[in-house]
Amino acid sequence: MMKDRYAAFGFSVPKYAKHTCSFHNLCDKNTIRTWNRKRFFSLLVANKRTSLVARRVMDTTTSYVTLERIADLVICPNCKNSLVSENNRKLTCLCCRRIFFQDPSLGYLNLCIDNSSGYRPLQQELFKNPVTSFLYERGWRNNFQSMGYTLKEEVKLVTDYFHPKNPDVLVDLSCGTGYVTRKLAKTRKYSRIIGIDLSENMLKEAYRRMLLEDCDLFTLIRANVSCLPVKDNVVDALYCGAALHCWPKVQDGLAEMYRILKPDALVFATTFISNYSPAFSRCNAYRFFTKKELEWLFKSRGFRQVNVQILKSPSIMQFVQSAIIRCCK
The missing domain is CATH 3.40.50.150 (Vaccinia Virus protein VP39)
Structure with missing residues (x-):
């Protein structure tokens, strides 16, 4: 239960944390004395930075799926006509004008x-x-x-x-x-x-x-x-x-x-x-x-x-x- 509560705030439970202490007494004086306060907040910041870096990596890797690579090979599944790449983000059918978007997250x-x-x-x-x-x-x-x-x-x-x-x-x-x-x-x-x-x-x-x-x-x-x-x-x-x-x-x-x-x-x-x-x-x-x-x-x-x-x-x-x-x- 305690791990789930920590996870909701974006950080993991330190290994040296006492299992008996609850989330509500995190800022209790005894808890602060038990833990190193600087270490506690450094863990919080480190986890937040890691999540930000991960999101940046995902943003840069979206360029992996380049539509220009395959624009001359694929056709519209609806009318079987050619597709044209626009800004490497979507393919447009020249006949039925149907648009196929690329979802970077997928x-x-x-x-x-x-x-x-x-x-x-x-x-x-x-x-x-x-x-x-x-x-x-x-x-x-x-x-x-x-x-x-x-x-x-x-x-x-x-x-x-x-x-x-x-x-x-x-x-x-x-x-x-x-x-x-x-x-x-x-x-x-x-x-x-x-x-x-x-x-x-x-x-x-x-x-x-x-x-x-x-x-x-x-x-x-x-x-x-x-x-x-x-x-x-x-x-x-x-x-x-x-x-x-x-x-x-x-x-x-x-x-x-x-x-x-x-x-x-x-x-x-x-x-x-x-x-x-x-x-x-x-x-x-x-x-x-x-x-x-x-x-x-x-x-x-x-x-x-x-x-x-x-x-x-x-x-x-x-x-x-x-x-x-x-x-x-």
Whole structure:
């Protein structure tokens, strides 16, 4: 209780404070004798200065999300026409005159047309939860580690696959909290990187981690995979990690992927597959594919050189395995 009262005034309880004393006797003579008065007020001032510095840092880091980087790549999600950047603060549609503002406190650009009915599939509701975004890099995403590889190994696989192409524009579709996005950005091999996700909380966590790691080399956009606000034939490489099984309509997402990619652009994706019948794969919130199904889904959308690699997993996880899909447009 005492800690909560101190927190309301913006400072923490000194370690040497007596637990028996209450907030109301802070200025009591006995308390002042017990504590060093100068030390007490220095703690108060120090905490206030820290909060001011933190706010200044947040103000300067808002320039990380630069709209000019992506103005020539994105389109209006409403009418599919070009957007123009104005003062690096907003994007305006030249056709429907709709304006998309950038909120510096959020760290991402919202180019998503929300579902007016309010209905969201269970897969989307789960990742909308702030608890999921908090736990995602703290263990959730490591489910793939028990199925064949770690996140660090996945980043290496992606960079090795994209290396011969030397892509200029790279998109991390369903980027989540942006772990792979940050690692790819730090390689400085790509001129522009865009992380796209539908979950606001995932993007907030991605922006928070971007600031912590001082990595300002990519842009975050909130959008739906079935209606990507990206121009046709502008993306050189696309990464989609641990996401296909979460999409409500995989065919629509793959069609959008194909549309935004340049000819011969590369795709690297990971997902779960099931060794059981297709009926099992649809009896839960996620969709567990089979190898043949993944090959058919990508080929039916026009992708070439589709290679689905099934990774070996421990015996305890034999009913579900991970798959890597490599292909090109």
